[in-house]
Amino acid sequence: MNKEEINTKKLSENCSKIVTENFKITKDNKVLIFYDNVCPLSKIVADGYALACTELGFNFEVFNFYEFGGLDNPDLLDENHMVEFDDEKVKAKVEDLTAGDLVVLSQSSSFRMSKYRWRNLLHDLDLKVAEHAHMRMNDDSETNTYIESLNYDLPYYKKTAAFLREKIEKSKSIKLVSKSGKVIEFSGEMDKIYENAANFEGKKDWGSRFPVGEIFTESLDLSTVNGEFEIYAFPRLDHKTVLCEQFTCIVEGGFIVSHNGPKEFEELFKLLQAENPEGVCFIRELGMGMNRGIKRDTRLGDISSFERHQGVHFSLGMKHGIYRKKLIKQYGKKFYQRYHIDVFVDADQIIIDGVKVFQYGEGYLVKYSPWNTILNWFSKLFA
Numbered sequence: 001m002n003k004e005e006i007n008t009k010k011l012s013e014n015c016s017k018i019v020t021e022n023f024k025i026t027k028d029n030k031v032l033i034f035y036d037n038v039c040p041l042s043k044i045v046a047d048g049y050a051l052a053c054t055e056l057g058f059n060f061e062v063f064n065f066y067e068f069g070g071l072d073n074p075d076l077l078d079e080n081h082m083v084e085f086d087d088e089k090v091k092a093k094v095e096d097l098t099a100g101d102l103v104v105l106s107q108s109s110s111f112r113m114s115k116y117r118w119r120n121l122l123h124d125l126d127l128k129v130a131e132h133a134h135m136r137m138n139d140d141s142e143t144n145t146y147i148e149s150l151n152y153d154l155p156y157y158k159k160t161a162a163f164l165r166e167k168i169e170k171s172k173s174i175k176l177v178s179k180s181g182k183v184i185e186f187s188g189e190m191d192k193i194y195e196n197a198a199n200f201e202g203k204k205d206w207g208s209r210f211p212v213g214e215i216f217t218e219s220l221d222l223s224t225v226n227g228e229f230e231i232y233a234f235p236r237l238d239h240k241t242v243l244c245e246q247f248t249c250i251v252e253g254g255f256i257v258s259h260n261g262p263k264e265f266e267e268l269f270k271l272l273q274a275e276n277p278e279g280v281c282f283i284r285e286l287g288m289g290m291n292r293g294i295k296r297d298t299r300l301g302d303i304s305s306f307e308r309h310q311g312v313h314f315s316l317g318m319k320h321g322i323y324r325k326k327l328i329k330q331y332g333k334k335f336y337q338r339y340h341i342d343v344f345v346d347a348d349q350i351i352i353d354g355v356k357v358f359q360y361g362e363g364y365l366v367k368y369s370p371w372n373t374i375l376n377w378f379s380k381l382f383a
């Protein structure tokens, strides 16, 4: 993609909103932007923040992480590089900041420091963190989609998430219906609901990975999921998203019992079955993407970015950092958990307790009444 074709104006507008609206940064703060030179997008996004800060008249500095001996891409980490690794200089830079300042990490994969955990170090210093990770997974032709995915949409996320949360919390049935009429149903109580919307109101740590726009949960009792669903995208073994011809999975008692997918999916399925003591592949996270900047057919190679697009994804496998404790009872404290693999589900409609809340092509059918939320809040308080 030519530099001219990249929508730099839109990018700087989006970065400007992230800095001022999500992170509430003002001229009294400082912004430190770290990038690397492993993939072009890392520098492009860093330039977007730099332009936004220039236009806002904000105090900022931009650094190539490698200048400090930082290392990118832990997958290819070579020990020789580790000898040169000196993270004290990076630490000194962030220690120069004041609580409430912003650090932007624009990463081809994920920055590592030898002695410090970035997130912990930055949050211990009460710094705010805007993180862009694994951007080298996106193709150059996907740059403008990535830029669109950074579109500021917090009021919509708040409204949609509140609407879905209210419905899911009291749901007895969540049905996902595919275009061809296949139905999978979550018929039990759902677990705690989480949001990725970069909404930091009332939060201690102001940090998020971008793009955002997702609400997720999973069944409290994993065995309460049954039916059939169709997959239209899944990751390859190198973690990149593949859009595929739709295929069907049959689910009984919470796990996939069969599928008619391609060889590449069968390879994943075998890995997922192999990590489970009973050889079964669980349906875990029920994720609902809310990001209107990414479309189902405008792929982002980075699966953790693509999962934010408007629609449904499941995570498969034993690993889910947030709901980890659930399986301890069944498999013991040190059970083997390696895989958390996101697959994308053709949900033409989402129906919660008989009410259609999502229609593909239209998005979430939000009927949100603040009054209902206040009533709900009171009824929980006095329950």
Ligand SMILES: [Fe+2]
Pocket (backbone or CB within 6 Å): 214, 216, 285, 287, 307, 313
């Ligand atoms: Fe998710």
